[in-house]
Amino acid sequence: MKAVSAALAMLAVVVITIGLAVFSTRRARTTADFFVAARAVPPWWNASAISGEYLSAASFLGIAGLVMLGGADALWFPVGYAVGFVLLLALVAAPLRRSGAYTVPDFAEARLASRGARLATSVAVVAIGWLYLVPQLQGAGLALRVLLGTPIWVGGLVVAATVLAVLASGGMRTATLVQGVQYWIKLFAIAVPVVFLIAAWHGAASPDVRALAEAKFLQPTTVSMEATTTLQVEEPTEVVAVGQVDGLASQGPLLLAPGRHAVEAGTTLAFPTGAAVPTPVDSQALSGPRWAFPLEGSAEHSGYRSLALMIALFFGTMGLPHILVRLYTNPDGRAARRTAATVVGLVGLFYLAPTVYGALGRLFTPELMVTGSSDAVVLLLPQRAIGGVGGQLLGALVAAGAAAAFITTATGLTVSVTGVLSQDLMGRFIREPVRAFRLAAVPAVLVPLLLGFVAARLPLASAVSLAFTVAATTIAPLLLLGIWWRRLTAPGAVAGLAVGGVLSLAAIGLATLAPSTSGWPSALLAQPAAWVLPLSVAAAVLVSLLTPDRARPDVWRFMVRLHTPETLEFKRSRPQEQAP
Amino acid sequence: MSGERPSNRREVVRGPRRDVRRRPTRPVATEVDEQTALGQVYLRALIRSQLRLGLAAVALVVLPLLGVLAAAAMWPQVRSLQVGPLPLWWLLLGLLVYPAIFGVGWWYVRLAQRNEDRFAALLDEE
Numbered sequence A: 001m002k003a004v005s006a007a008l009a010m011l012a013v014v015v016i017t018i019g020l021a022v023f024s025t026r027r028a029r030t031t032a033d034f035f036v037a038a039r040a041v042p043p044w045w046n047a048s049a050i051s052g053e054y055l056s057a058a059s060f061l062g063i064a065g066l067v068m069l070g071g072a073d074a075l076w077f078p079v080g081y082a083v084g085f086v087l088l089l090a091l092v093a094a095p096l097r098r099s100g101a102y103t104v105p106d107f108a109e110a111r112l113a114s115r116g117a118r119l120a121t122s123v124a125v126v127a128i129g130w131l132y133l134v135p136q137l138q139g140a141g142l143a144l145r146v147l148l149g150t151p152i153w154v155g156g157l158v159v160a161a162t163v164l165a166v167l168a169s170g171g172m173r174t175a176t177l178v179q180g181v182q183y184w185i186k187l188f189a190i191a192v193p194v195v196f197l198i199a200a201w202h203g204a205a206s207p208d209v210r211a212l213a214e215a216k217f218l219q220p221t222t223v224s225m226e227a228t229t230t231l232q233v234e235e236p237t238e239v240v241a242v243g244q245v246d247g248l249a250s251q252g253p254l255l256l257a258p259g260r261h262a263v264e265a266g267t268t269l270a271f272p273t274g275a276a277v278p279t280p281v282d283s284q285a286l287s288g289p290r291w292a293f294p295l296e297g298s299a300e301h302s303g304y305r306s307l308a309l310m311i312a313l314f315f316g317t318m319g320l321p322h323i324l325v326r327l328y329t330n331p332d333g334r335a336a337r338r339t340a341a342t343v344v345g346l347v348g349l350f351y352l353a354p355t356v357y358g359a360l361g362r363l364f365t366p367e368l369m370v371t372g373s374s375d376a377v378v379l380l381l382p383q384r385a386i387g388g389v390g391g392q393l394l395g396a397l398v399a400a401g402a403a404a405a406f407i408t409t410a411t412g413l414t415v416s417v418t419g420v421l422s423q424d425l426m427g428r429f430i431r432e433p434v435r436a437f438r439l440a441a442v443p444a445v446l447v448p449l450l451l452g453f454v455a456a457r458l459p460l461a462s463a464v465s466l467a468f469t470v471a472a473t474t475i476a477p478l479l480l481l482g483i484w485w486r487r488l489t490a491p492g493a494v495a496g497l498a499v500g501g502v503l504s505l506a507a508i509g510l511a512t513l514a515p516s517t518s519g520w521p522s523a524l525l526a527q528p529a530a531w532v533l534p535l536s537v538a539a540a541v542l543v544s545l546l547t548p549d550r551a552r553p554d555v556w557r558f559m560v561r562l563h564t565p566e567t568l569e570f571k572r573s574r575p576q577e578q579a580p
Numbered sequence B: 001m002s003g004e005r006p007s008n009r010r011e012v013v014r015g016p017r018r019d020v021r022r023r024p025t026r027p028v029a030t031e032v033d034e035q036t037a038l039g040q041v042y043l044r045a046l047i048r049s050q051l052r053l054g055l056a057a058v059a060l061v062v063l064p065l066l067g068v069l070a071a072a073a074m075w076p077q078v079r080s081l082q083v084g085p086l087p088l089w090w091l092l093l094g095l096l097v098y099p100a101i102f103g104v105g106w107w108y109v110r111l112a113q114r115n116e117d118r119f120a121a122l123l124d125e126e
Helices: A002-025 A031-035 A043-054 A057-099 A104-112 A115-148 A152-169 A172-204 A209-214 A302-319 A321-327 A333-364 A367-371 A374-386 A388-428 A433-454 A460-473 A475-484 A490-513 A519-526 A529-546 A555-563 B028-033 B037-074 B088-125
Strands: A221-224 A229-233 A237-245 A248-256 A259-263 A268-271
Touching: A002 A115, A002 A152, A002 A172, A002 A388, A043 A172, A043 A321, A043 A333, A043 A388, A057 A104, A057 A115, A057 A302, A057 A321, A057 A333, A057 A367, A057 A374, A057 A388, A057 A460, A057 A475, A057 A555, A057 B037, A057 B088, A104 A115, A104 A321, A104 A388, A104 A475, A104 A490, A115 A152, A115 A321, A115 A374, A115 A388, A115 A433, A115 A460, A115 A475, A115 A490, A152 A388, A152 A433, A172 A333, A172 A374, A172 A388, A209 A333, A221 A367, A229 A367, A237 A259, A302 A321, A302 A460, A302 A475, A302 A519, A302 A529, A302 B037, A321 A333, A321 A388, A333 A374, A333 B088, A367 A374, A374 A388, A388 A433, A460 A475, A460 A490, A460 A529, A475 A490, A475 A529, A490 A519, A490 A529, A555 B028, A555 B037, B028 B037, B037 B088
Parallel strands: none
Antiparallel strands: A221 A268, A229 A259, A237 A248, A237 A268
């Protein structure tokens, strides 16, 4: 029954999305319309569209999941996602809009007068887009499995098909209309249940954060293990186990001693009320004061890790291609600024909610910590904590919000990746841009879909932070230096992109392939932004200073265009580049 | 405020003055546009003030956050401070940070526009 209402809600979002796409296609006539929506979008609606595009599966599901496991230290994720927009606002928004560039590669080419720099930027954009798409599609798979019991690959396939349908019918203009609506769907979906959840918390237990930190089963709970898992048990726990535990068949009561226990897939464990919640050894779940307070976790050098994560998220936002392309839909630089400032508010408003879900999930849905499906807490919490028809409706509401989150972010990212693929790679073979765009959409979605099947499953918010790390170490230095430092040259920019991209991808790859390292190497590889970003900037500056003859000769004119309001007329610096 | 600029029509300055002291005979807008040394001075001043303002906004947001992290790293007792039923850490990073950064954002927007207006007024003066 609950599955039916959730499925209907998600289906409704998919239908509305495609419907809006088809509806607005009739209005998109020219190629320019197709790539970037007409600029006549008011700032608050543009801000809704940016926020709608930005709040991905990682925001909607992943943050709550990480807070549920990691507590105080996980709060950096939403803070970082929101603060990133302050940096985008203060250092990038207006000049980037005034550059007149549609996309980041357009900006690179215009600023540096170099096709090579454009190509290097395109590669970075595609890499970031794909890295970001993988967790979106994986998250959709998780959501559908949890709600409907479908195999893990179904969700990703559904989202990919929806995105392709949207793109085939409308392109970017569609996206602006749809994304704006979807922010409000997502906010409504996640915020409305919060009130009821807090009421349920007060009804069920003494509303004390320390009680949440302890993570004990509130009622007798039967957990069925979907995968073979090694559980870390902290105190002697009396369970009823049906299946295989520690290699022995069990059909009844079993005392789990403190320590590690291997539980075979398919086993069910029934926990009594008040038992401490055991967690998989590799889940980094914390409890007690280590959950409630920061920097108490088991990870070494957690101070460095928090700092490096902050740097990745702060600078990564300005490097996200699907966000930057939206600045262009503002009529001028000032509107771009107001849009970005509004986004800070809209995104911040949204981020008040996931923390509540994550914390209360420890009380009402602790079994998700046992099975390692904490990313599903937002989906399951409302119906569990509230119950009845109301709980079912709220559960359907969050399911709809989750569907909106997957589809909007995946659409925005796919538009960006597709734009780059079609303009810079396929454009050479296919003359007609609209046709190239439609064809390029297929690999843009298919590659991350396949990557998602083979790649290791990380918590959603952690997986997304990888894309932020690459964005922070490649696109962010390019934009910051390109906008504020007139001596940046094309070779310098390419050097910065190469150093940032290669080092951050290598570090992430090593951390994933060799997760057993410990100490400083482990911390530095897992969170590389703190040392790769300075190296990338240093490479760009150094090579630029060594190649002064490669600087754009009329760079001053470009600077005039970037930094002066559009109301001022400059015949040479801003020829005919006026908003309609 | 900048709708009609005398940029093109006032090419020639008439009058008896032929001083040795060179006075700017062209609007600043043209100086900026044509990348003369004087125009570069004006533009550099604008870029500097905008960059300073942008960095100030970033610092206003980032430094307190770094301070909070550093305080928690250096003094373990800070981590467990409580405010009513909530740990201070959760109150700061789960709630208060969001209205604070929203405020800084709009403060920045206002001042950035003021910098631009001043620059535009400067160009209109000459």
